[in-house]
Amino acid sequence: MAAGRKDLAAVGRKDLALQALHDRHAAELWRFALRMTHDRELAEDVVQEVLLRAWRDPDLVTRDDAAARAWLFTVTRHLIVDKWRSAASRHEVGTAVVEDRSVSDDSSQVLDRWLIAEAMSGLSAEHRSVIGAAYYEGQSVADIAKRLRIPEGTVKSRLHYGLRTLKLILQEKGVTRS
Known part of the structure; x- marks a missing residue:
């Protein structure tokens, strides 16, 4: 019985830590994803996936805030790049002239x-x-x-x-x- 309470308390602490992580960084992650994707829904999906991965990573809540922030932004960037790569392979343009719509993203x-x-x-x-x-x-x-x-x-x-x-x-x- 006591072991179950300890497990429940640990889950509660982890949820609280992840809620705090969400509250501190979710808005900035969404803006970052939006700047990279130019698509509100895709940005929301990416941030949701990043936060789900954060929830699955037991070590993330033990890191200091700067390291957790860096992890969140790095995973966001990687997910967006992965989505670009997969979309590019499925939606190839078959024209002789391709418009140059590249936007510099630093x-x-x-x-x-x-x-x-x-x-x-x-x-x-x-x-x-x-x-x-x-x-x-x-x-x-x-x-x-x-x-x-x-x-x-x-x-x-x-x-x-x-x-x-x-x-x-x-x-x-x-x-x-x-």
Whole structure:
């Protein structure tokens, strides 16, 4: 009898956590899906599917809010891309001239930049400075060493360990695989 109550309490806590996740992110997910699909009903369907997958994922409610948000937006983007691919294979256009209706959508780049910036904030200032100088500013190891007044070997070491830590942070967020 007590075990049944514990299971019921755990389900209740999970439902409350998922309700809170829904309340915080569902509207933004729908707007994001709408911008990508330009179809209100499809956007609603995608968000519903994402939230259903969130409900099925027992680990999602234990993640911090930023990681859960990143997971929700990534799954939304993947579902929409999957729908585009499947629709494209079923509805091929057989004309000689195809109208160019392409619309630039930078949402995936924005999400990627947001995830990287958030992950970079988890690094030490030393690691962040050398990674930023090397990858965002395009500086060489020698230039970074001169600017920071440290040996080139230290720059290389900080790059190595900083990138390794960055990879671990992204893995914890579910962005990359091990």
